[in-house]
Amino acid sequence: MSHATFLNRQALYLRPDTARVIVRPFKPATEPRDLNPTDKTRANHIVERVLALDPKIAASLLADVLENFQGRHRNLLETFEARTDVMEQALAAHGPFSSVQRQLIGAYFLNEYSFEASALFNPSIVPHPDQSDAPRGGLRFILSLRAVGEGHISSLTFRAGTIAADGSLTVDPTARLASSPRVKLRIPKPDGDEIELTFNPDEELSERVIFPVTESQSNGIEDARFVEFCDGGRKTYYATYTAYSGKAIRSELIETCDFLSFRMSPLRGTAARNKGMALFPRKIDGKYAMIARQDNENLYLIYSDDLHQWDGGQAILKPQFPWEFVQIGNCGSPIELDEGWLLLTHGVGPVRKYSIGAALLDKNDPSKVLARSVEPLLHPEPSEREGYVPNVVYTCGAMRHNDQIILPYAVSDTYSNFATIKTAALVRAMS
Template sequence: MLQATTFLNRKALYLRPDPARVIVRPFKPATEPRDLNPTDKTRANHIVDRVLALDSEAVTGQLADVLENFQGRHRNLLATFEARADVMEQALSAHGTFSTVQRQLIGAYFLHEYSFEASALFNPSIVPHPDQSDAPKGGLRFILSLRATGEGHVSSLTFRVGAIAADGSLTVDPTARLASSPRISRRVTGPEGDCIELTFNSDEELSERVIFPVTESQSNGIEDARFVEFRDGDRKTYYATYTAYSGRAIRSELIETSDFTSFRMTPLKGAAAGNKGMALFPRKIGGKYAMIARQDNENLYLIYSDDLYTWDGGEAILKPEFPWEFVQIGNCGSPIELDEGWLLLTHGVGPVRKYSIGAALLDKSDPSKVLARSREPLLRPEPSEREGYVPNVVYTCGAMRHNDQIILPYAVSDTFSNFATIKISALMQAMKN
């Protein structure tokens, strides 16, 4: 039996959801339950008419009251109110002209606060920070991505920054008090859906930045981003596959960035993109991009492609073999390159839908060859980790190597996150045995 206690060390660095972290989102009043006569006005028009009926003193007073209540909770509220009014320009044009204060107040009526991590903060992945200027001596700065879930089980993408010290100890920076959404700097509509470019203000802390669903395919969630630092020659790009959920259908999409300030989100094409859980290798293999994916809800496949955005075919390389994974297996993030081969962390689902984390070692030049595999989980829910939104689950969307250790952030019962470290040499020996 694989004795995880000999090489795996759980930390007590808990990242828990904080309902006080809020962003403002568009608010759309529900329509009347009965069909309205084409000449009738919608509820939105009724709200606008009521604002216009206020005298200038009342409008100014109402706006001041809104600012007093919400100014300390968000950045640039007046600009946000105006931007919301701009989006509604076509609907507002029927009402004639507005003063600036009226537009700002109307914008406020069509926004609402959303506590984006009120329910859960889970399924993390980890990559080196692109800026290592403040890294501890002999250590490393890292960026952690997390899936945040709020009201209505809508998931978004949020971040934390932390550091690994020379002795392997971990710290995570305090979270920014505010949270901000990016602006859409470009939108291109294609046959597979919208390609979106998002930009945050560079003066916002990374933990302040929240990527909320912005397309129809993502409308019910951006789920389980698997970030990886991808190298192509001297060029370094951070990619992440994630699951876009519309409320009716899922598909895999790709997010890419070089600085975690500007992001591009692109739908993936091909038969393999219709499923979740795709993970990109950190470099090309044999001149091709490579992915680990689960195409049949049960087994893990290796897929190659000349095109980063199109994924078809594939070869099944790992199938459920041991009792802790008899229901299904999947990847737990991008493969990690070691001297011995590609370390692929996996998740397995066993009796009573219990999720555990295991590992496989793939050949470095031909990852379809499985060199070793953990017969028992590396990480399984401890008694203190069994309770939560989805009980009996430990899960990760990506780990990272630093010196002789694997840094493994992992989620607990789809509720909060923690860290573990793994000694590489001991893991390799245990897997061979």
């Protein structure tokens, strides 16, 4: 059966928007290594210049800064103050500041960052925790997206949308502003800090941007695979993602119940040293289960009693068809069907062309592969071949609703779109 008979592209495009900005700490370039330790740093020079301003000129300058930037950010004066608070120890030698001086100094040590200027891609989708506004027979959903800006730094952002009773999709308008969370808690641990982040409830979902906050994430939070996890009637949203320091990668975990507060922590074990881990939406035989690819080529099934510790595993899927000869990987958490676990996969073929396929795993023993798609379900159409990374379609997670699979997918590592798949036809099409 041709994929065209059961897959429908939606033309619901989510493209990067350079106008969406957050403020990030600005740190002046480091001084030469032979600088005398008693010499003043560039930061001290900046502070001294601000303190030397006539109070009226300082107030006028601050007013000009606000006129230029206040409409682009929430609570900008508070942000300036918070930046100065972080620098308090370094600034102590300068003595007390007036509130205008504090706010102005904070402004000098911040810069705007267009977090999705280059790309908005690799989405995953889960049911919204609040279904109070869902249409009859429909569903509200949350979409996570990988945003890439200057320096190829990846962050995590969100959208909300609706699936109507007839299966049609809409995505809510994107907020004009964007905001970073407050670090509520930081727990140092041998394997890396555990972080708790919280957003202001007044901020719309699409305002919320999780930017790297630890050393392991410093060059990117990549490819979050969100899943609604059910355990004894309690629902928690988990996402595995790749933390990139600029030198090394590892898998980490996000946990949230409301998409307002997030806990981020490193994963441990031999299987967590690579990319592309995806958690099953429930325990199997009392254990957590994960799909992973610790050898860069095959897909493994791993069980664990500890959500943060992942070792070993059993290879269950290897490259078999020409469109996946280079490697295969998962495209998000398995989706539970009556027939078994539907696992979306990506395959890499000639000229590094990425396509999306599927496998059906036994519901009681996911190490048993019941069926696989011989041909890709989704591959780059001619209009989808151009972008930051050409010839790629990719997803970090789909969702079942009624008789279809809702599949958000990325196009050439640049923008995102949606497809819907008729579930029964897909199962019949796999061999």
